[in-house]
Amino acid sequence: MDGSRFWDGSHRRIILHSDMNCFYANVECLHHPELRDKPVVVGGHEEDRHGIVLAKNQVAKGYGVQTGEVLWQARQKCPGLVVIPPDYHLYLKFSRLARSIYYDYTDRVEPFGPDEAWLDITGSVHLWGGDPLMVADEISERVKAELGVTVSVGVSWNKIFAKFGSDYKKPDAITVISPDNYQDLVWNAPVDELLYVGRATKRKLARAGIFSIGDLASTEPGRLKARLGKMGLVLHSFACGQDVTPVKVLDPVRSAVDYDIKSIGNGLTAPYDLVDEADAKLLVYLLAESVAQRLRENRVRAQTVSVAVRHAIDLGGCIHQAPLPLATNITSELASSAWRLLCEREQIARGNPIRALCVRAGNLQGVEAPVQADLFGNQERRERMERLDACVDGLRHRFGNQIVRRASELGNPRMSHLDIKRDNIVHPVGFFAR
Amino acid sequence: MVQGIVQRRKRYVQVTARFDVDGSITPLAITWDDGTVYPVDRVINVRRAASLKVGGTGLRYLCEIKGNRTFIYFEDPAWFVEEKVVEMP
Numbered sequence: 001m002d003g004s005r006f007w008d009g010s011h012r013r014i015i016l017h018s019d020m021n022c023f024y025a026n027v028e029c030l031h032h033p034e035l036r037d038k039p040v041v042v043g044g045h046e047e048d049r050h051g052i053v054l055a056k057n058q059v060a061k062g063y064g065v066q067t068g069e070v071l072w073q074a075r076q077k078c079p080g081l082v083v084i085p086p087d088y089h090l091y092l093k094f095s096r097l098a099r100s101i102y103y104d105y106t107d108r109v110e111p112f113g114p115d116e117a118w119l120d121i122t123g124s125v126h127l128w129g130g131d132p133l134m135v136a137d138e139i140s141e142r143v144k145a146e147l148g149v150t151v152s153v154g155v156s157w158n159k160i161f162a163k164f165g166s167d168y169k170k171p172d173a174i175t176v177i178s179p180d181n182y183q184d185l186v187w188n189a190p191v192d193e194l195l196y197v198g199r200a201t202k203r204k205l206a207r208a209g210i211f212s213i214g215d216l217a218s219t220e221p222g223r224l225k226a227r228l229g230k231m232g233l234v235l236h237s238f239a240c241g242q243d244v245t246p247v248k249v250l251d252p253v254r255s256a257v258d259y260d261i262k263s264i265g266n267g268l269t270a271p272y273d274l275v276d277e278a279d280a281k282l283l284v285y286l287l288a289e290s291v292a293q294r295l296r297e298n299r300v301r302a303q304t305v306s307v308a309v310r311h312a313i314d315l316g317g318c319i320h321q322a323p324l325p326l327a328t329n330i331t332s333e334l335a336s337s338a339w340r341l342l343c344e345r346e347q348i349a350r351g352n353p354i355r356a357l358c359v360r361a362g363n364l365q366g367v368e369a370p371v372q373a374d375l376f377g378n379q380e381r382r383e384r385m386e387r388l389d390a391c392v393d394g395l396r397h398r399f400g401n402q403i404v405r406r407a408s409e410l411g412n413p414r415m416s417h418l419d420i421k422r423d424n425i426v427h428p429v430g431f432f433a434r
Numbered sequence: 435m436v437q438g439i440v441q442r443r444k445r446y447v448q449v450t451a452r453f454d455v456d457g458s459i460t461p462l463a464i465t466w467d468d469g470t471v472y473p474v475d476r477v478i479n480v481r482r483a484a485s486l487k488v489g490g491t492g493l494r495y496l497c498e499i500k501g502n503r504t505f506i507y508f509e510d511p512a513w514f515v516e517e518k519v520v521e522m523p
Contacts, residue, residue: 148489
């Protein structure tokens with residue numbers, strides 16, 4: 001049987017969405033069998049003020065523990081909660097291993113974060129008798145046996161419904177969203193269960209009397225466009241099952257600009273509120289160092305720098321942005337520009353403590369793009385700095401990011417252990433990226 | 435659970451292995467921490483698998499050692515076994 005004819009003889013695609021259940025927490029429970037029946041969460045370091053729930057296992061879920069809540073709140077809900085610090089290298093290893101299983105079924109695998117992936121098996125399903133359920137079942141069994149964690153798999157003809165299917169029933173389940181049942185399963189669900197309907201969009205839709213995905217599908221597209229702009233039309237097509245975005249093949253050789261990445265940034269909640277310039281400058285430089293290194297890895301230069309600030313007093317924030325005089329990925333230029341921007345726009349003082357900072361490089365262009373040299377600048381010095389960065393990158397690549405550090409870090413033990421570059425996790429590609 | 439065995443423990447062990455030209459790795463002997471060497475008589479099968487008993491994942495070798503079947507895991511780059519913790523009388 002032709003795989004693409006699985007759906008009532010129609011030539012629709014066959015897309016699977018595989019979602020590893022309670023990913024971080026289940027990987028930890030696999031490595032700590034003694035904790036398997038206990039409520040377990042993976043949580044950030046409380047001493048560094050990153051103490052939130054990053055992931056929870058099914059037992060903790062039963063107590064009402066939610067991802068993103070503060071650890072002390074989670075402990076109140078669930079006395080005896082076991083909190084494990086995150087081990088991102090281990091999770092990335094499991095992510096890679098899961099992906100290598102997916103590649104046994106198709107070359108069209110699009111990761112969506114470390115624990116989720118879409119698989120387009122339209123062209124290969126005939127090898128499994130044209131039965132996508134058999135493929136889904138085999139993937140589920142293999143992940144369980146080979147990695148010791150469970151997955152939920154959604155099967156549908158488009159990426160949006162396949163993702164809905166994997167979220168529909170958890171853990172360890174397979175859900176088919178077919179042309180026969182999607183009106184029952186998808187349209188009766190609350191509208192925020194659709195991908196890209198978050199809190200703000202849900203609020204806007206509720207004001208228009210749209211509460212379910214079915215309501216969204218039956219609303220006239222022009223009305224949605226008037227309320228939500230272009231995104232209204234996109235969401236309408238999502239709700240109707242008309243999404244045709246292909247499953248993109250991840251090619252690690254392609255650079256960031258090929259993936260249409262808009263910006264590269266790093267942010268951190270400081271281990272303590274920043275009230276003097278030396279500490280704030282140190283954090284800006286640590287963040288800029290990671291950002292510049294990632295720019296070079298992705299073979300791009302930035303034309304804009306922005307610094308986001310979260311104030312400790314009201315937890316309110318603002319973002320300051322400025323163009324760079326020349327497109328750059330040189331650490332010292334990016335860091336000094338970010339620091340200058342922060343000094344110009346913010347008053348760093350005891351009365352205005354800073355809780356968190358984020359440095360972001362935007363308006364990216366490939367390193368192959370010509371750069372207009374500054375007639376009055378020192379081009380020779382810039383080239384020297386580029387060579388210095390390349391040398392430092394080489395050392396860090398071989399011996400770890402801590403092998404070359406700024407002298408200013410050494411005087412601050414609470415920040416010197418931070419390895420922002422190493423701890424940075426990026427979702428590989430966004431849904432709307434080309 | 436086998437009588438007398440109260441639980442299993444993850445135990446990293448020293449393994450002597452053969453690296454073939456095709457890249458495959460075959461364990462030849464396990465050296466326990468007291469120095470005893472247990473030669474692997476036969477590898478029955480190899481597959482990637484998780485150890486739910488002691489926690490971990492890797493290439494799982496089902497081996498025959500002194501007439502007993504046991505698993506040895508290659509958790510790149512270390513090897514571990516599911517050590518039996520026996521109840522003392």
